[in-house]
Amino acid sequence: MSRRSGILEFAVLGLLRESPMHGYELRKRLNTSLGVFRAFSYGTLYPCLKSLVANGWLAEETGGAPEDARAASLAGRRAKIVYRLTAEGKEHFEELLAHTGPDTWEDEHFAARFAFFGQTSRDVRMRVLEGRRSRLEERLEKMRASLARSRSRLDDYTLELQRHSMESVEREVRWLNELIESERAGRDRRTGPDK
């Protein structure tokens, strides 16, 4: 029970929905394919997998069909545990995909959600994108305010750092604007009057 990391749990479920995998491979996918994710260590991943099994969301399949003589002969062989999503797991992931909320627009969480946008319904995508955007706009407001208050007593490097990080945030807002635009365009094409 418990040992829920939110992000990791979500990503694991999402990856396994595409196809069953064992832990080691899962970890690679977490770093590479999904790129953005930081590399979770085995010390995090394996216990997480166990807990997902305990919840009934994953099933372990310790390789080799039992009727296979060669498998039996290699008795001492370390089991390569393949995990696959159960029906309950699929259902649970579906729920997670449908969920939107303030936690959803935080940095890491947002990246994880975005990575599975391919499986997400458009209205949920919109809510997440818009939530993220307003979250960033809030952040910008705070930065601008504190900058206005303290600009005078800050040295050049501190100022430059603030300028650069504000620009980064502004850049992400523009990116979100484009994404939201194209989501809307997609909707319009579907529900619009004609053409």
Next chain:
Amino acid sequence: MSRRSGILEFAVLGLLRESPMHGYELRKRLNTSLGVFRAFSYGTLYPCLKSLVANGWLAEETGGAPEDARAASLAGRRAKIVYRLTAEGKEHFEELLAHTGPDTWEDEHFAARFAFFGQTSRDVRMRVLEGRRSRLEERLEKMRASLARSRSRLDDYTLELQRHSMESVEREVRWLNELIESERAGRDRRTGPDK
């Protein structure tokens, strides 16, 4: 002893070098003036301050001069503890400022170091900037490689996410290039032949 957070310790020492402060104010400065830093909670900050005192790097000054009658009359009054950097603390911070190494070019650590570049010698600044840059270039290489390997089996959203985060990294590299350029220009002005 211990309870060292690296970043927090460094930032606290650096802020207190400018002027003595109490914990509450310190925390505000950590969020606002230095902007980039995430808001450390009191549950992190206060124990950290205690440990810095235990190390002899900070000294506590529980306000009010003792000869002040009013201070004595307000017996029950909650002490407002002002922390100031000791000579040892200053020396220790100097050492931290001079240190460069692989840890120094990681995201959060780098931001903290950059925020105190005003107090850092130019050659150390250069090493940190260049270290950071090569760290990012490494990261770019990995991203490009994994993208090349798996582009085909990734959906549009995953691709877009990777594209955007690569662009972010590339943008930071350009920023670092400019900074390094202007550091070099600064050195040239000083040591160059004339004008």
Next chain:
DNA sequence: TTCGTCATGTAATGGGTTACATGATTAC
């Protein structure tokens, strides 16, 4: 007088890493 913000602190908990331990398989 009550509410917001200033101000300090602790204990429980969370979420993660590192180091360690083990062993199979593949490539050279």
Next chain:
DNA sequence: GTAATCATGTAACCCATTACATGACGAA
């Protein structure tokens, strides 16, 4: 045969947050 990488796992630790507890000070 030996090194790299595949593969799984545990225990000790680290860093930080949350929730809680306490209380002063100023303004409405």
